[in-house]
Amino acid sequence: MKLSIFPAANPHPKGKEEKHQEAYNFSAPNMPEVVEFDDDERLAYYVTNYAWSPFIFSGYRREENFVSTDFLTYDIDYGMTIAECEKLIVEAKLCCLCLPSPSHTDEANRFRVILPLERTIYNIEVYRQTWLKGAELFKVADEQCKDACRGYFGSTKTD
Numbered sequence: 001m002k003l004s005i006f007p008a009a010n011p012h013p014k015g016k017e018e019k020h021q022e023a024y025n026f027s028a029p030n031m032p033e034v035v036e037f038d039d040d041e042r043l044a045y046y047v048t049n050y051a052w053s054p055f056i057f058s059g060y061r062r063e064e065n066f067v068s069t070d071f072l073t074y075d076i077d078y079g080m081t082i083a084e085c086e087k088l089i090v091e092a093k094l095c096c097l098c099l100p101s102p103s104h105t106d107e108a109n110r111f112r113v114i115l116p117l118e119r120t121i122y123n124i125e126v127y128r129q130t131w132l133k134g135a136e137l138f139k140v141a142d143e144q145c146k147d148a149c150r151g152y153f154g155s156t157k158t159d
Contacts, residue, residue, distance in 0.1 A: 005032065073115075102154075
């Protein structure tokens, strides 16, 4: 499995202003670094300790530079709790990493679902269709996250 990390970006910005400012560190002139791993512990390490993207790029983080992805990622900000999501995942017999977003609170569950794929997707249209199919399970997922260049900040709220 592979994903892109962005060592130049602060993975845990505080507040909207700092988050907006750090988003520039996901872009030119900062190139993503591709990391390769084969276990869920390394996946958890990278998505909690780095700004990251599930996509591999041929250059800077842009959709036109999409090369591949080994993951589907769903961002859920309302309409479902982590416990409800975990129940759906178990019922669907899926393997995934479900972790709180940096803005998660007990009152407002905000989290990400990262699903490893059985095989790498190399075609951006196949990725989009696969993402949409998965979104049928996570009906409240943020549709903006289906773009093939999305980046995420690391989560600090894991257990």
